[in-house]
Amino acid sequence: MGVPAFFRWLSRKYPNPNEVEFDNLYLDMNGIIHPCTHPEDKAAPKNEDEMMVAIFEYIDRLFNIVRPRRVLYMAIDGVAPRAKMNQQRSRRHSDLCLRG
Incomplete structure (x- = not known):
């Protein structure tokens, strides 16, 4: 689970004025996918x-x-946890309907 606005806070607190080079970049894609697919400041993708x-x-x-x-x-x-719970409930309901 991502931390909202963490990258923004981090980049403001520790700016990179010396053009320091980094070997690795690790991205939590859930923290990228959700804001890109459900933006708050513009219309959602079509x-x-x-x-x-x-x-x-x-x-x-x-x-x-x-x-x-x-x-x-x-x-x-x-x-996300809520979506996963709904998915599992739906699957269980489908299984019960198939058995009955």
Whole structure:
């Protein structure tokens, strides 16, 4: 689970004025996917293609800021807990209907 606005806070608190180089960039993609697909400051993407473009643009922006020399690691840990609970309930209900 991502921490909202953590990257913004981190980049303000520790600016990079000396053009320090980094070897690795690790991204929690859930913290990128959700704001890109459900933006607060503009209209939501109309389709999956627009969602993907928004995600790629965000990753490009981060990549250009950090400029990792060796590794870009993107982690996605599955659906949000509430969505997962709903998914499991739906699956259990379907299983019961199939048995009955």
